[in-house]
Amino acid sequence: MDKQRYERPLIKKLESNMPNKFGTRTEYLPKTHIDDVAVTELADKYGSPLFVLSEKTLRSNIRNAKKAFETRYPKVQFAWSYKTNYNDAVCRVLHQEGSWAEVVSGFEYDKALNNGVEGSKILFNGPDKTDDDLKKAITNESIIHIDHLDEFYAIKEIAGNLNKDVNVAIRVNMDTGVYPMWDRFGFNFENGQAWDVLNRIMRSDIMTLVGLHTHIGTFMLSPNAYAVAAGKLAELAIGIKEKFDHEVSYIDMGGGFASNNTLKGAYLPGTDISPSINDFAEAITSALISSNFEHDKLPLLILETGRALVDDAGYLIGSVLSNKRLSDGRRSTILDVGVNILFTSFWYDHKITPAQPFTQYTEDTVLYGPLCMNIDIIRDHISLPLLNKGDKVVIHNVGAYNMTQWMQFITLRPKIVLIDIEGNTHIIREDEKLQNLLDVEKVPDHLKDFEL
Amino acid sequence: MNINKNIAVSDSGFVFNSTTGESFSVNPIGVEIIEMLKQEKTIEEINQNIAERYNADLVTIDKDVSDFIDLLKQYSLIENQDAA
Numbered sequence: 358m359d360k361q362r363y364e365r366p367l368i369k370k371l372e373s374n375m376p377n378k379f380g381t382r383t384e385y386l387p388k389t390h391i392d393d394v395a396v397t398e399l400a401d402k403y404g405s406p407l408f409v410l411s412e413k414t415l416r417s418n419i420r421n422a423k424k425a426f427e428t429r430y431p432k433v434q435f436a437w438s439y440k441t442n443y444n445d446a447v448c449r450v451l452h453q454e455g456s457w458a459e460v461v462s463g464f465e466y467d468k469a470l471n472n473g474v475e476g477s478k479i480l481f482n483g484p485d486k487t488d489d490d491l492k493k494a495i496t497n498e499s500i501i502h503i504d505h506l507d508e509f510y511a512i513k514e515i516a517g518n519l520n521k522d523v524n525v526a527i528r529v530n531m532d533t534g535v536y537p538m539w540d541r542f543g544f545n546f547e548n549g550q551a552w553d554v555l556n557r558i559m560r561s562d563i564m565t566l567v568g569l570h571t572h573i574g575t576f577m578l579s580p581n582a583y584a585v586a587a588g589k590l591a592e593l594a595i596g597i598k599e600k601f602d603h604e605v606s607y608i609d610m611g612g613g614f615a616s617n618n619t620l621k622g623a624y625l626p627g628t629d630i631s632p633s634i635n636d637f638a639e640a641i642t643s644a645l646i647s648s649n650f651e652h653d654k655l656p657l658l659i660l661e662t663g664r665a666l667v668d669d670a671g672y673l674i675g676s677v678l679s680n681k682r683l684s685d686g687r688r689s690t691i692l693d694v695g696v697n698i699l700f701t702s703f704w705y706d707h708k709i710t711p712a713q714p715f716t717q718y719t720e721d722t723v724l725y726g727p728l729c730m731n732i733d734i735i736r737d738h739i740s741l742p743l744l745n746k747g748d749k750v751v752i753h754n755v756g757a758y759n760m761t762q763w764m765q766f767i768t769l770r771p772k773i774v775l776i777d778i779e780g781n782t783h784i785i786r787e788d789e790k791l792q793n794l795l796d797v798e799k800v801p802d803h804l805k806d807f808e809l
Numbered sequence: 810m811n812i813n814k815n816i817a818v819s820d821s822g823f824v825f826n827s828t829t830g831e832s833f834s835v836n837p838i839g840v841e842i843i844e845m846l847k848q849e850k851t852i853e854e855i856n857q858n859i860a861e862r863y864n865a866d867l868v869t870i871d872k873d874v875s876d877f878i879d880l881l882k883q884y885s886l887i888e889n890q891d892a893a
Contacts, residue, residue, distance in 0.1 A: 682876055
């Protein structure tokens with residue numbers, strides 16, 4: 358006789374007072390498949406935890422984003438934000454879809470070159486560009502987005518020594534009406550810093566100002582802030598035209614569009630409050646088109662969208678290690694997914710779905726990771742169906758930042774698998790081995806031997 | 810270990826404590842355990858009974874049943890015989 362499916366016994370006190378912080382049940386159907394590939398099959402074949410990326414979703418996201426902007430504005434270029442996810446396979450999907458590279462370090466710059474992106478299609482951002490990085494970028498005719506005056510002088514000197522003209526843009530920070538105002542990168546619009554450096558660039562005979570760049574924040578929930586920013590960059594560009602009779606080729610609006618994740622402390626889920634890519638496109642393109650640019654001389658619009666393209670293409674499969682009861686009676690469940698590989702659990706209340714069928718019963722649960730650290734909390738309050746040891750869960754919207762900001766800590770980082778548009782799976786990054794770490798360690802001779 | 814006499818349990822998993830006015834929701838396997846406790850079955854008997862009918866190993870069942878009984882105690886649904 359077939360035995361019945363086991364579910365652990367549950368008793369839940371019924372309360373009719375204030376809603377508690379665990380909220381209501383959010384998961385109604387198990388996430389058994391990712392792009393038609395069974396989650397259990399993925400975990401059996403590649404191990405748990407496991408990052409899984411959907412090429413289908415990634416391509417669909419960039420195509421939708423391009424459509425949103427290109428149907429509203431004549432000249433649009435996306436540049437893939439390497440720091441969001443610089444796995445080569447991910448970068449190449451986006452390069453195949455026509456995206457340039459946007460990098461913020463020498464390491465990322467080399468990665469872009471290694472991926473076959475030509476120098477002139479690499480936008481070099483960030484406050485930390487070494488002299489060697491600048492030399493390389495100038496030699497390869499990349500566009501350098503100047504972050505501070507020290508960098509301006511370094512570029513001037515290096516380009517002078519190389520006797521090579523250099524294409525530059527400046528990063529502009531500004532008040533767009535949102536808090537916090539990001540004024541640590543680039544030159545301020547309101548207090549005249551931006552004009553100060555623009556005057557210096559325009560007086561330099563070795564630098565050509567080709568663009569204006571801004572990046573107003575991260576996980577922005579207000580499209581209007583982008584309209585304000587686009588308006589201010591347009592004002593600068595038109596000012597440059599009037600003062601120097603020089604036209605900038607592009608306006609780069611950076612990134613920062615929100616994904617569908619739910620920020621910690623948010624009253625409503627991200628799926629309800631995050632603006633769509635069309636909302637951002639409408640705000641930015643309307644501001645540029647209604648500015649004082651001559652209608653046939655609109656600059657190229659560059660977008661460095663990262664999170665909004667890759668976040669929902671990434672999943673993290675994990676397994677239940679144990680169920681425990683905390684001293685105050687709350688249920689706690691330990692997963693094999695720690696905050697070291699799910700950095701974004703510090704920012705978001707990630708959506709987490711069991712990968713196997715479940716009943717309507719749920720339990721208020723604290724989800725812990727496996728690290729022997731008190732901070733290792735994946736969700737500090739979630740109403741979850743009943744999970745047993747060994748059950749699989751799928752953590753959603755993890756494609757942005759986790760696979761670049763993850764830390765190797767007490768254990769080794771897992772594999773990353775890509776599911777292609779045909780449903781075939783490919784390992785795009787192997788799991789770490791002890792030897793990978795030993796390879797970079799050195800033990801001085803006097804520490805080689807010991808007796809215990 | 811006995812379920813308190815003033816506890817009413819419905820087949821659908823609704824548990825009412827007439828002394829305190831508290832009510833609880835219990836899943837089907839939980840109702841079965843409460844029924845077995847009412848019949849004064851031992852924990853070993855309960856574990857065995859569940860293992861025979863459900864696809865789980867005894868270790869898992871033992872762990873979950875203990876946890877469930879701990880909660881019944883915490884909610885004062887079980888008479889504490891030691892204290893009696």
